[in-house]
Amino acid sequence: MSMSLPSWMRLGAVVLAALLVQVCVLDQIVVFGAHPDAMVLLAAAAGILGGPVRGAIVGFGAGLAADLAVRLPYGLSALTFTLVGFGAAYLATAAAGRDLPGSRIVLVVTVAVGGTLLYGLIGAVLGQPGMVSSALGGALVTVGLGAVVLGPVALVALRWVLAPSAGPAGLSVPHGGSASA
Amino acid sequence: MAATRHTSQRISLLMLVLASVTIITLDYHGEASRAIGHVRDAFADAVSPLQRGVQAVLHPLGDIVSAPFHYGELQTENDQLRAEIGALSRELNSQSYASNLEREVQDLSNVPFAGNLPVLPAEVIAPATSNFQPTIEIELGSSGGVAVGMPVISDKGLIGSVTGVSGSTATVLLISDPRQMIEVADLAGDRFSLKGEGPGRPLQLSSFGATGRRPKVGTLLVTEGQINDEPASAYPAGLGVGTVVSSRSLPGGIVTGTVQPLADLGDLQIVGVVQWPPTA
Numbered sequence A: 001m002s003m004s005l006p007s008w009m010r011l012g013a014v015v016l017a018a019l020l021v022q023v024c025v026l027d028q029i030v031v032f033g034a035h036p037d038a039m040v041l042l043a044a045a046a047g048i049l050g051g052p053v054r055g056a057i058v059g060f061g062a063g064l065a066a067d068l069a070v071r072l073p074y075g076l077s078a079l080t081f082t083l084v085g086f087g088a089a090y091l092a093t094a095a096a097g098r099d100l101p102g103s104r105i106v107l108v109v110t111v112a113v114g115g116t117l118l119y120g121l122i123g124a125v126l127g128q129p130g131m132v133s134s135a136l137g138g139a140l141v142t143v144g145l146g147a148v149v150l151g152p153v154a155l156v157a158l159r160w161v162l163a164p165s166a167g168p169a170g171l172s173v174p175h176g177g178s179a180s181a
Numbered sequence B: 001m002a003a004t005r006h007t008s009q010r011i012s013l014l015m016l017v018l019a020s021v022t023i024i025t026l027d028y029h030g031e032a033s034r035a036i037g038h039v040r041d042a043f044a045d046a047v048s049p050l051q052r053g054v055q056a057v058l059h060p061l062g063d064i065v066s067a068p069f070h071y072g073e074l075q076t077e078n079d080q081l082r083a084e085i086g087a088l089s090r091e092l093n094s095q096s097y098a099s100n101l102e103r104e105v106q107d108l109s110n111v112p113f114a115g116n117l118p119v120l121p122a123e124v125i126a127p128a129t130s131n132f133q134p135t136i137e138i139e140l141g142s143s144g145g146v147a148v149g150m151p152v153i154s155d156k157g158l159i160g161s162v163t164g165v166s167g168s169t170a171t172v173l174l175i176s177d178p179r180q181m182i183e184v185a186d187l188a189g190d191r192f193s194l195k196g197e198g199p200g201r202p203l204q205l206s207s208f209g210a211t212g213r214r215p216k217v218g219t220l221l222v223t224e225g226q227i228n229d230e231p232a233s234a235y236p237a238g239l240g241v242g243t244v245v246s247s248r249s250l251p252g253g254i255v256t257g258t259v260q261p262l263a264d265l266g267d268l269q270i271v272g273v274v275q276w277p278p279t280a
Helices: A005-024 A038-050 A052-067 A076-095 A103-125 A135-162 B002-027 B030-094 B097-109
Strands: B119-126 B135-138 B151-153 B158-165 B170-174 B181-185 B191-195 B203-207 B220-223 B240-249 B255-261 B270-274
Touching: A005 A038, A005 A052, A005 A135, A005 B030, A038 A052, A038 A076, A038 A103, A038 A135, A052 A076, A052 A135, A052 B002, A076 A103, A076 B002, A103 A135, B002 B030, B030 B119, B030 B135, B030 B158, B135 B158, B135 B270, B203 B240
Parallel strands: none
Antiparallel strands: B119 B135, B119 B270, B135 B170, B151 B158, B151 B270, B158 B170, B181 B191, B181 B220, B191 B203, B203 B255, B220 B240, B240 B255
């Protein structure tokens, strides 16, 4: 199965919408000194629903978009979310067969929190000061709480993005194996 | 078959990771970094009207969502606020919100510690855009005379410096960020450096080498400005930064301690950009 042109267009629309919601709305909601993160949820949901390659690609795109809004090294989110999308698919594969109600939400929350931690660690490795500090705890809690609320929305959005189109396939992306089969 | 698929997946991952690392590397160097900066500035310009509109409409929503998580803090604040209600209600009777805001802007323009330096008042349109960098976005950019490196104050004291400017907005890195290092002095002339320790935490104080005196609790620290032939300072002299909360002398005469910023960095609405030439 490949990712069709309509899927790419839907992905662009979802990433843009998520970025605007992040910058205009979610950034205003500060809890424990941090705000919820919609962009990491896109990578997590794509990995869970679409497999490792699609997860990584969506994570890379969402990360590049997210990096436009911050003044940290450009590409830091792209690198982190690529790994998040890829890793989410493997976690989903490991959890396959235990399809309990809400298990995908638990996965999204776990991956979002893990992704935020990974972002801080990679930032610290790149020499950015203050990336791993006591404030990180607040960020992990807030991103986790935000993922509980926004995770289902991200899953619905990514299911729509990755849905097969009726028309002919466009730009081909090798299928990385869906964890949600 | 499965092995081939796994290899293909890993190659895809490797390519995306390499692409990300390349972009990060380019951002650290010269022309590409400037180009990325322009794209970021264009994005900031494009979203700022939307940000401003949504902020005006949804500002109370953020407070409502945040409130349950800060219950204890809010109770203490509530007690203080009750004590202020009388005074505020009298004030509200005589002045509208708009004129209060105007007065706040006027106060800012006449901040005594800013001396004769021109101060450009600006409204805060968004709090930090990253959970890893304490910043604010203000509704004044290069078209309004703002440049990277300019100090930013509230009516209480220094809050940070401009780190990014688009045509209509600017990003201010707050003094609580560990990237911020400020040279300060007390009234006795003893020099110290202050370093951010993250949002909501006091600044870290340390002396320049061995010093005989340690500042007392409550001592006001102000920016030191340029001294003789030393490299140009990032801040003009005399901007109030904070008061000493604790200090101690270490063996060898080194002094360390903590400093509480004068301004409430978590509640900024109107700030002033000091037109101080940024360091080269």
